[in-house]
Amino acid sequence: MEEFSINNVGVKVGLEIHQQLATNKKLFCNCMPIESDEYSIKFQRKLRASKSELGEFDPAALFESTKSKTIMYYANHESSCLVEQDEEPPHELDEDARKITLIISSALKSNIFSEIYPMRKTVIDGSNTTGFQRTMLISQGGFYNAGDIKIGIQSICLEEDAAKILGEEGSIRKFGLERLGVPLVEIATDPFEVELTEIKKIALSLGRILRSTKQVKRGLGSIRQDVNVSIKDGGGVVIEVKGVQQLDQLEKVVEYEAKRQHGLLKISKKIQESNWNFSKDDKKDITELFSKCKSKIIQNAIKKNQKIIAISFKNMAGMFGFSPYEGIRLGREVAELVRFFGIGGVFHSDELPNYGIEESDLEELKKYSEIKENDAFLILASPQEKINTIVDQIILRIEHIKDHGIPIDTRLATQAGETKFLRPRPGAARMYPETDIPPIIITKEELLEAEKNIPKSWDDSIKGLETKYKINPQLAEQIFDSRYIGLFEKIIEKININPTFVASVLCSSITNLERSGLDSNLLKNEEIMKSFQLLEAGKIAKESIEIVFENIMAGKSKTIEEAMKNASIQSVNKDDLEKIIEEIVEKNEEIIKNQKERAVGPLMGIAMKELRGKASGEIINNLLLKYIKKKIQNLK
Structure with missing residues (x-):
């Protein structure tokens, strides 16, 4: 068995970034994209492959149809209507989605078409009730810089997001419709040859350009990276790897896929022999x-x-x-x-x-x-x-x-950074014109408006945060790249509180709890906002915030009030606090005799066990010092 070296195989990589847009409704109807686990509507379908306009079957659709699955759909009236159920034609294209996509195309110096033609892309895995996804090519060409590396843009499309997979049971596959139809921009880069360590930076730089618009969604599932991988001797075969959720995975996925492709060439020679x-x-x-x-x-x-x-x-x-x-x-x-x-x-x-x-x-x-x-x-x-x-x-x-x-596949990224077979690569027969939506004409006025609204660069955005909120560059970068930037600005606007403390809680405290295996999706923005309002009102201590967040993220509580009750957090008034501190000092007279004022260290540990989450650490420390000094005076 040989040792694989990626430097010897001539790897080319292309990225496809899929980013949900922060609009108030879906792409072709007025429904709000509200996430919910409660479903009042249920129906089922059987999807089959159909021929293209030229009488050809798409290989990916044909292959999917061999599984012969029954598709069960779950929906609620809040987030879906007859359009998602394919019982009503699509409405007009959402104006906000149209404007945001034109701004993104302008920011990437991409050439926007004067006429946009909506198309249908055959998808029969059940993720679209119609058996196709609506998509439209907005622009081609353009570029952006990732440090010293110039990355070309191949195309920018506006399309509908797919339904959310809920699971499979035997021959039945289940989907929730709340995400179906959410506006999504797809940006495909030109292929590039770089060191493996540069790929993450290239993806991150593109994501930052999108976030700079302040008109894209944040959080888990709102952005997804697909990556195309080919090698020099692969005969022009490009393998698309879908579903790279974390940027840290990109390097591993590209290396594994290059190794797999080069290994298959060696296996091919063996079979020929x-x-x-x-x-x-x-x-x-x-x-x-x-x-x-x-x-x-x-x-x-x-x-x-x-x-x-x-x-x-x-x-x-x-x-x-x-x-x-x-x-x-x-x-x-x-x-x-x-x-x-x-x-x-x-x-x-x-x-x-x-x-x-x-x-x-x-x-x-x-x-x-x-x-x-x-x-x-x-x-x-x-x-x-x-x-x-x-x-x-x-x-x-x-x-x-x-x-x-090398078989021409679409593959899926695994958690371990490898890839596994998903389906054959789609062909040209996959795409055909959308007959329910007329061509969309882009006016010169719209193009000028998009040019005017090109956002500040990421560097300028970070400097703006540093200046406005007086936070250090590292924290400014962390909060901007996080999903909490909008919430952070709203908290500072409404509550008189230190921005550095708020940013630290949103970036460090929540991230640390996630690393412990807790689920940040259970912690809703309104509950985070409420925790800082309670802090400002003196009803909760700074030290309590992480405790209540932990309680909610562990699924033990749903609200801040419930978490405070479950974690036995309640504010202690000044008189009661002084009494508790005085008792701690009296009980530990020996430590004070031996260590004098240095006794504040061990006594602080004792006090925090009893008062954690009930009073500020700073206040506890000051009161301990006060009573230790008083005790030392009495001992003389």
């Missing part, structure tokens, strides 16, 4: 043969009336387990494909005997299927109706790897 070709006789039903096999996986499949199938591969012994680089194997490629169809997995000859399949089972199989020593084989269990489709797709994939090297 084997002279393998598939024939129909290489597929055998071995359900009866394996009826007494001790493998729990096999027995469970037989109990469900599934078929056990073996596929033999002439002269390919060792091929499924061959690993040119760590983690890259033909067996893994096949397993990913099989899981797409809802099948748990596949056994290959290079990992057997194992998983309860014994040597005796393999001997019988080899005899029955005429498998020789130089041959390889796969064993899989599947419902009868899926078997032919799955076997066809496995063979097509291995044939493609043999003949062309």
Whole structure:
């Protein structure tokens, strides 16, 4: 097994940034995009692939249709209407979304078209009730600078966001419609060749340009990075990796995908050397043969009336387990494909005997299927109706790897920074004109207005925050890049409170709680605002804020008041506070005798255990010093 070096394969990367726009309604209706888990409407659909205007099927749509899923939709009247349910034509394009997209295009020096044509992009995975996503090309060309690196812009589109996946149960896939139709700008960069460490900076710089408009949404799920990866010897194949949620993942994803592609080229050469070709006789039903096999996986499949199938591969012994680089194997490629169809997995000859399949089972199989020593084989269990489709797709994939090297896929980023098969790459047949919406004419006045509203640069925005709120550059950068910038400015505007303290709570305290595994989505903006109002009114101490946030983010409370009650936080009046401090000093006379005024340290720890969240640390410290000095005086 070789050590992979990304510097030797000539990697090119392109980014696609999808950013939700901060509008008051959806792109083609008047519904508000309100997140909710309460659904009063429920309906189901079956989506199928249809031909394009030229009579062609899109390969991605055809492939998705092989899964034959029933789609269950959940909605509520607050966030969706008949447009989302595909029972009513789309309304006029949202004016705010149109204006914001023109400003973004102008800020990126992109050439805006005078006529915009809405299109339908075929999507039949269920994330759109219509079976397509509405999208429109706004502009092409342009650039921006990420430090010293100039990044070209390929295209800027305005489109609808997809529905929110709620989960899958067997053949039913569930979606919530609150997010469907939310305006989304998609920015695709030109491909670039840079050091891996620069990719995050390039994505961050583009995100900052978008945030500088102050007209894009913030928070989890409001921005998403897809990344296109290709290598020098890949024959022009570009792999799109979807769903990179964290910028820190980009570097890992690009490195893994480059390694996978280069590894597949090596696997391709190996298969070519084997002279393998598939024939129909290489597929055998071995359900009866394996009826007494001790493998729990096999027995469970037989109990469900599934078929056990073996596929033999002439002269390919060792091929499924061959690993040119760590983690890259033909067996893994096949397993990913099989899981797409809802099948748990596949056994290959290079990992057997194992998983309860014994040597005796393999001997019988080899005899029955005429498998020789130089041959390889796969064993899989599947419902009868899926078997032919799955076997066809496995063979097509291995044939493609043999003949062309890298299959043209759309892949999904994993939490570990790897990629897994999602679907084949869509083709030109995927896109066709939207017949329900007339062309959109962009006037010269609109272009001039967009030019006037190009936002300040990120650097100028940071300097503005530093000056206006008298906060340090690091904190200004953190609060600007966070989802709380709007809330921060509203708090400072309405409440007489130190901006540095507010920014620290919003950036550091909440982030630290998130790192402990708590959910910041449970902490609503109105509750954060309320906590600072209670602080200003003297009903809560500074030290209490993190305690109540922790309580809410842990799911123990929903409101600040409830969290204060659950965490036993209540303000102590001055007289009671003095009495508690005096008692602490009296009980620890020995420490004061030995340490004099230095006793404030250990006594502060004792006091904070009793008074944490009930009084300011500064006030407690001052009172301790006062009573320690008084005690020292009395001891003389």
